[in-house]
Amino acid sequence: MINDFDLTRVGLRTKLILSLLAMISGAILILSVVISLAVQNFYREAQQENLSQKAAYFASYYENKYRQQGYTWGQKYGTLPSSDPEIQKLVDANGQDIFCFQPFNFNSCVDPTLGNALRQSLNGQKAEGYLNVSTPAGSYPALYVSVPMKIDGKIIGALFISDPKADPNKLVNRINNTIATTAIIIGSIVLILGFWLTRSLTRPLKSLTIAAEHMKQGKYAQRVPVPPAQDELGLLAQTFNEMADTIESDVNELRRQEQARRELLANIAHDLATPLTAIQGFSEALADDIIQDPTARQETAQRIGREVQRLRRMVADLQQMTSLESGHTRLDLAPLSLQELIDETLAVIEPECENAGITIRSEIAPDAALVQADSDRIAQVLLNLLDNARRHTPSGGSITVDARLGESGQSMEVWIEDTGVGINPEDLPHIFERFYRADRSRTGATGGSGLGLSIVRAIITAHGGKVWAQSTRGKGTRISFSLPLAEQSPSEALV
Incomplete structure (x- = not known):
């Protein structure tokens, strides 16, 4: 089953949790091993130092006693039981036992480790190591120290001392258990926090994934x-x-x-x-x-x-x-009087307006600034806009044409305003688009092809101007466009 596990099929949240768990477990394991080894080493060194101090103290004690007895060891006691938890063995310069004290129920005095350590000390060296202590309850290693004893530089014997009262493995196991328990608690806390963190990270991503899936379906x-x-x-x-x-x-x-x-x-x-x-x-x-x-x-x-x-x-x-x-239309640009062109255009459409009962007038000032434009194209724009206004203005309504200098001072703004039916707000942004008809019921016979206002926008844009519309349903429409002011000399541009 493990071999069939495919990580590529696992979700991001699971991957993050597994990665976090692996990192935490690895870090805790390494930290636990380091701490355990450090504690064991510290405990061993502290115990070794304590034994060394004890060995030095007792060696000095027995050296003084050796002097007091006339530089002789006196009576040899052999192996004696003791209520003291320590193991001590003293030998003379020839390696003969003076005494060996060991706690009750211990059987350590005959251990070869003692003999080897004492022989090393009789050669003038300090010996350290572990003694395998045997008891009815079992056996375990105990630290020992063996030191030479000297008077005036002459070796008079050697002293072996060990302290098996505490099983070092119990302390180490207790420390390891404490470290393991602490590691589990810390790991659990970190894992819970990591679970919450990964959830907070992956929840927005999951929402994005679901939303993207819906968008793929056209939602x-x-x-x-x-x-x-x-x-x-x-x-x-x-x-x-x-x-x-x-x-x-x-x-x-x-x-x-x-x-x-x-x-x-x-x-x-x-x-x-x-x-x-x-x-x-x-x-x-x-x-x-x-x-x-x-x-x-x-x-x-x-x-x-x-x-x-x-x-x-x-x-x-x-x-x-x-x-x-x-962009292939050539414009014959020249200084153009808007007032004259508007008057000429109104003269063309005025008869139709009179027949329809519509009042049409121009309010443009005679001294209005000249614009740089193609007169034929602008006349087409005016006719298109005026014809649209006429067709959408009921009898008794009015159409007004006016112009003023733009806010920038670089263009003239012209507008045609009617009191017709107006345009719906949802249709207003689209009236200058190709083929768009605000009134779906109109056909080519009644409402044109849907290109009129598109042509208006294209012509005005070709002149470097803008066109826009304002309308209130039931009150009328105002369509405006801007044209650049005339240059000092006429010119012709290819657009």
């Missing part, structure tokens, strides 16, 4: 909560939400444009089909001599001509839009 309104901490995860969540906002906006815009294109194609197909059907019917009627009356035949021919002109205008609008957007 672009998905957002993630932003963590309160101003760290990388908070910045990532905020950036994701901003990206989601942009994607949702772009996708909605693409969908809207696609819908507009589909509607345009449907409208163009309808607008083309209507005159073509009429042309076909009138042509067949003329060709088959169905219409005999000369006057009727002439009217039919004129109808065919009007339908052809309608098709020509539609094709011309499409060609002009393509040319303007491609």
Whole structure:
């Protein structure tokens, strides 16, 4: 089962917990071993130092006693039991036992370790090591020290001393158990904190993953909560939400444009089909001599001509839009009087406004500054905007044209304001887009091809100006555009 474990299939949170657990376990293990070895070494050195001091004390004691007895050891006692927990063995210069004291129930005096250590001391060396102490309860190692005894530089004997009253393994085991318990407690606390930390780290990432999965399924309104901490995860969540906002906006815009294109194609197909059907019917009627009356035949021919002109205008609008957007339209720029051009344009459209009961007037000052523009293109802009205003203003309404110097002092701002039906707020940002019709019920026969305002924006942009609209539903619309002021000498630019 362990061989089948695939780490690549494990979640990030599990990986973090496993990594943290491995690091904590490794650190605690290394620290425990180091502490245990350090404590054992310290305990051994302290015990060894204590035994060395005891050995020096008793060696001095027995040396003085040797002097007091006339430089002889006197009676030899052999092995004697003692209530003292220490083991002591004294030998003379020839290695003969003087005495060996050992605690009750111990059997250490005959251990070869004592003899080896004492022989080493009789050669003038200090011996240290472990003595295997045997008791009815068991055996364990005990530290020992063996030292030579000298008078006037002459070795008179050797003393072996050991202190087996405490099993060093018990102390070491107790220390190791304490270290292990402490390590487990610390490890558990750190693991709990690590579990909480990894949860706080992975929760935002999990939310991001779920949100990204939803967005992959086309649910672009998905957002993630932003963590309160101003760290990388908070910045990532905020950036994701901003990206989601942009994607949702772009996708909605693409969908809207696609819908507009589909509607345009449907409208163009309808607008083309209507005159073509009429042309076909009138042509067949003329060709088959169905219409005999000369006057009727002439009217039919004129109808065919009007339908052809309608098709020509539609094709011309499409060609002009393509040319303007491609940047290949040449503008004949020259100083232009807006007041004169507006008066000429109003004269063209004024009869239609009078027939519709609409008042149209210009409030532009005669001394308005000249602009640098192509008069034919700006006349087309004015006619487009005025015709739009006329078609959307009911009888009894009014249309006003005015202009003023822009705030920058480098351009003139012109606006056409009507008292018509107005534009819905949701449609207002899109009215200058290609093929867009705020009123979906209008067709090419009643509302144009949907390119008029797009052409207006393209022409004004080609002049280096801007166009914008303001409208209140039921009160009217105001469409404004700006044009740069005239230069000192006329020029021609290729846009």
